[in-house]
Amino acid sequence: MHFNLSEEQAMLQASSARFIAQQYPFEVRQQDVARANGFNPATWATFAELGWLSVPISEAGGGFGGSAADTMVLMEELGKGLVAAPYLATVMLFGRLIDLGAPESLKKSYLEPLIAGQLQGAFAYQERQSRYSLSDVKTTASRKGENYVLSGEKTLVMNGAGADQLIVVARTSGGQFDTSGISLFVIDANAAGVYTNSYRLMDGQLVANILLDNLTVAASQLLGEEGKGYELIEKVVNSAVLALSAEALGIMNKLSEATQEYTKARKQFGAPISSFQVLQHRMVDMFMACEQTRSLLYRAVCSVETSDADRSLHALKLMIGRNGRMIGSEAIQLHGGMGVTDELDVGHYVKRLMVINTLFGDADHHQQRLAQISLTK
Incomplete structure (x- = not known):
């Protein structure tokens, strides 16, 4: 392509x-x-x-x-x-x-x-029970005159520890799983009633759990119309998935190239291990996995405003999860024991790929969503 x-x-x-x-x-x-x-x-x-x-x-x-x-x-x-x-x-x-x-x-x-x-900002949408569902929201926002009172907990908030402002997803009406009744509020991360507990993921980057304890927010801090935030969330998250997939592709290419360079320098039995046919086949598989992912990323980017956008996005995230795991495993194996040491960057790239797989739905989740779309068409 x-x-x-x-x-x-x-x-x-x-x-x-x-x-x-x-x-x-x-x-x-x-x-x-x-x-x-x-x-x-x-x-x-x-x-x-x-x-x-x-x-x-x-x-x-x-x-x-x-x-x-x-x-x-x-x-x-x-x-x-x-x-x-x-x-x-x-x-x-x-x-x-x-x-x-x-x-x-x-x-x-x-x-x-x-x-x-x-x-610095952050988007607090995920909850303990929600897994990958954007509409599973227990956090509540109750109208009190010219204000709203927010109560609930958000988990795995990216940049939650360093954010000055947060956008919080809360339910103003409807049931726990309804797409309607979801609202978005901009809040001060340091306001009274906001409690933050930060920790690191396996890739070393910080996330936070954020507790909202009867937090008062002015009605002027509402994004869009009350109860109609789901469509906006879905649109922005879809664009974030494309961006995240591009990051993953960059990591996968870096691992493929680094592995090729290492096998040219590493010698066994008096010859570079890149000359061994079985390893050549494995490196070709890594290269092809990168190119397949790139092609699907281009398709998803080109179809972002079309009726096929959801199908392309789910297929892309599925491929990122599977190909990323394969490339990461091969990179570590071909580098030998040093591939998992903190001193070498290979293991850190692989850890980031593993985290990316879990963000906004892992490969299994997107495979299920892709199957559901296929059944309805």
């Missing part, structure tokens, strides 16, 4: 690749992950200077107005560098929800500092 980049996309790709090569070696990434908030504010400021924080934000919101393809180009390079930064949480989730759902009175106050790198 041919997917020619525009001039702007080629420039974006070149600038992000150059940043990774010159300013973000693996050692810097490890230092960033170890920080209290999980990333380096100086790196985030560089993202703002380069204009990356504005890419998926509309022109009306003060951004670049980039397409899914523009975001794909950037996220693939960030994946190759295993960049530890809350781009997905702050820009792709929080930022796009504000951009698409906030009234004009709120947009400017949040999007301007976000694009300037001065505001």
Whole structure:
């Protein structure tokens, strides 16, 4: 499949690749992950200077107005560098929800500092019982005059520990699993009644569980119409899945290339192990898995506004899970015991792939969703 980049996309790709090569070696990434908030504010400021924080934000919101393809180009390079930064949480989730759902009175106050790198955001939607369902919501928001009172708990909130503002999903009406009756609220992460417990996932990045204990929120902080937030959530999450898949593709390509280079340098019986036919077959399988994933990613990006978007997205996430697992396993096995050491970057790339598989539904979940779509058509 041919997917020619525009001039702007080629420039974006070149600038992000150059940043990774010159300013973000693996050692810097490890230092960033170890920080209290999980990333380096100086790196985030560089993202703002380069204009990356504005890419998926509309022109009306003060951004670049980039397409899914523009975001794909950037996220693939960030994946190759295993960049530890809350781009997905702050820009792709929080930022796009504000951009698409906030009234004009709120947009400017949040999007301007976000694009300037001065505001961190997070999207608190997942709950203990919800697994991968976006509509399984127990957190409640009760109307009290000109305010709402929110109570409930959110889990695995990406960038929840470092966020200045949160967008919280709460139920204003309907049953626990209804798509109707779901509302979105923007809240101050440091407000009274917000309790945060942060911890690290296997890839080293921070998430948080957030407890809302009778939190009072002004009605003006409601995004969109009351009870009609599900469609907005689904749209933004779908775009985030595309971005996350592009990151995964970058990681998979990096592992494939690193494994090829290692097998050329590693000698056994007086010859590079890359000369052994059985290992050549395995490396070809890794390469083909990357190319298949790339083709499906391109299909999903091109069909984002069509009736086939859901099918392509579920198929893509399914392939990311399966091919990512295969490539990660092969990379570790072909590197030998050193493949799982903390000193080598291979194991860290694999851990990130494993986390990506679980975000917004793992391979099994998307296989079931894909089967349901096929049965209804």
